[in-house]
Structures are given as C-alpha cells and as structure tokens.
Amino acid sequence: DTGVSQDPRHKITKRGQNVTFRCDPISEHNRLYWYRQTLGQGPEFLTYFQNEAQLEKSRLLSDRFSAERPKGSFSTLEIQRTEQGDSAMYLCASSFSLSDQPQHFGDGTRLSIL
Amino acid sequence: SQKIEQNSEALNIQEGKTATLTCNYTNYSPAYLQWYRQDPGRGPVFLLLIRENEKEKRKERLKVTFDTTLKQSLFHITASQPADSATYLCALGPSNTGKLIFGQGTTLQVKP
Numbered sequence: 001d002t003g004v005s006q007d008p009r010h011k012i013t014k015r016g017q018n019v020t021f022r023c024d025p026i027s028e029h030n031r032l033y034w035y036r037q038t039l040g041q042g043p044e045f046l047t048y049f050q051n052e053a054q055l056e057k058s059r060l061l062s063d064r065f066s067a068e069r070p071k072g073s074f075s076t077l078e079i080q081r082t083e084q085g086d087s088a089m090y091l092c093a094s095s096f097s098l099s100d101q102p103q104h105f106g107d108g109t110r111l112s113i114l
Numbered sequence: 115s116q117k118i119e120q121n122s123e124a125l126n127i128q129e130g131k132t133a134t135l136t137c138n139y140t141n142y143s144p145a146y147l148q149w150y151r152q153d154p155g156r157g158p159v160f161l162l163l164i165r166e167n168e169k170e171k172r173k174e175r176l177k178v179t180f181d182t183t184l185k186q187s188l189f190h191i192t193a194s195q196p197a198d199s200a201t202y203l204c205a206l207g208p209s210n211t212g213k214l215i216f217g218q219g220t221t222l223q224v225k226p
Contacts, residue, residue: 101212
C-alpha cells in the first residue's frame with residue numbers, strides 16, 4: 001500500500017532561508033491538500049488542488065508561500081524568507097474528488113527555524 | 115466566526131471502559147463530519163465519516179453520532195485498550211470543497 005509520502009521528514013533551517021517540501025499523493029487521488037499544524041492544535045488548511053489546478057488558498061498562505069502541482073501528481077510547497085512563526089508540521093493529504101471523501105495524510109514535514 | 119471545540123483536557127480512562135469524546139461547533143453548517151486519530155509525530159489517520167443526514171455510524175468498536183440541532187458529534191470507543199491511546203481530531207467539511215476544518219483534538223489515555 002503506497003500511502004501519501006512526504007519529503008523531507010524534518011527540515012532545520014536558518015531564518016530568512018527558502019525551503020521546499022514535496023508530497024507524493026496516493027496515485028488514484030486527484031485532490032491534494034496542504035495543512036499546517038502547530039503543537040497542541042489541529043491541522044489548519046492552507047491550499048488544495050484538483051489535478052493541477054489550485055482551487056482554494058487560505059488567508060494563512062501569505063505571499064511567501066507558493067504551492068504547485070505541475071502535472072497533477074506530486075506537489076511542492078515552498079516557503080521563501082522563512083520566519084520563526086513558520087515553524088510547524090506541514091501535512092499533505094490526498095483524496096478522491098468527491099467532497100465527502102476521507103483524506104489520507106502523510107506523516108508530514110517538521111520545519112524548525114533557528 | 116466558525117468555531118470547533120473538543121474536550122481541551124486529556125481524557126484518562128481504565129482499560130475496558132467506554133471512552134466518549136465530544137466535538138461541538140458554532141456558526142457552521144457542515145455537510146459531513148470526520149474523525150481522525152493522530153499519534154505523536156505522525157499524520158492523522160481517518161477513522162469514520164458521518165453525513166449531515168445520518169444520526170449514527172459504527173465501525174467495529176467505534177461509534178459516532180451527529181446531532182445537527184445541538185451542533186455536536188460524540189465519538190465513542192467501547193472496550194478501550196491501551197493501544198487506543200492517542201489524540202483524536204474531529205473535522206468538519208463544507209459541501210462544495212474537500213477543505214476540512216479541524217478541532218484542536220482530545221488526547222485519550224487508556225490505562226491498563
């Protein structure tokens with residue numbers, strides 16, 4: 001069973017650096033989501049794709065954040081000029097395109113900003 | 115604004131008892147509600163989904179209820195086991211997108 005895969009699992013970087021995370025969804029799924037989770041909180045929605053189209057972005061997604069899903073398969077999330085407040089777990093999930101489908105999550109990328 | 119509240123304090127129960135977790139929401143009319151389990155350092159794992167026109171769903175030792183009048187869902191684990199110890203998240207979904215809005219989670223500790 002190839003579930004959702006995220007890379008890297010951990011990323012430590014200095015403030016001001018750019019970072020990029022990758023997500024490989026379950027291959028049959030055409031929806032892909034990005035969430036952010038901080039300690040003691042539930043995941044917060046960032047953005048989602050239907051195939052290669054980015055259909056919704058949260059107000060949490062400042063202009064320093066950009067997400068792509070160029071061929072409708074894997075996705076990347078880039079954060080430019082990282083800030084302390086960007087430290088969090090970044091989770092990717094995928095699902096079939098019907099709205100009430102369960103989302104299958106990867107184990108996330110934990111980002112620590114020094 | 116939309117608000118989802120789960121028991122903020124950890125729930126500690128004895129093995130074999132039934133655990134009941136609560137999810138309350140305000141200023142929202144979800145089309146469906148999902149429950150997830152999350153272990154430390156891992157992503158959430160889907161457990162159950164219940165739609166707005168369903169009152170109750172069961173899966174093995176798990177049961178979820180959904181009361182759209184009270185704006186509340188209850189999640190039950192019967193015959194709880196230490197392996198059930200984890201954080202449980204409720205998530206609400208709108209009808210037109212797959213975006214989920216999560217509660218903050220409730221940590222369950224089952225003692226042997």
